Amino acid sequence: MSELEEILNGLEKINSRLDKIELQQKTLLEEQIHLNLKLGKHIDFIDKTYEGLKNPIKAATRFLGR
Numbered sequence: 001m002s003e004l005e006e007i008l009n010g011l012e013k014i015n016s017r018l019d020k021i022e023l024q025q026k027t028l029l030e031e032q033i034h035l036n037l038k039l040g041k042h043i044d045f046i047d048k049t050y051e052g053l054k055n056p057i058k059a060a061t062r063f064l065g066r
Contacts, residue, residue, distance in 0.1 A: 001009075
């Protein structure tokens with residue numbers, strides 16, 4: 001195998017590895033987006049739940065504080 005062929009073979013291996021890394025990166029990014037959406041929905045749920053409890057908590061605090 002000539003030196004040029006070895007270099008080309010090495011470049012092909014590097015390109016193959018880069019393709020795999022790009023695919024993994026894309027997969028991780030898609031999973032991150034999915035988890036961010038899921039977390040956002042959960043935070044919204046907690047905020048809505050807490051909003052409904054905020055006034056009773058304030059009333060109980062005032063009542064017990066007296």
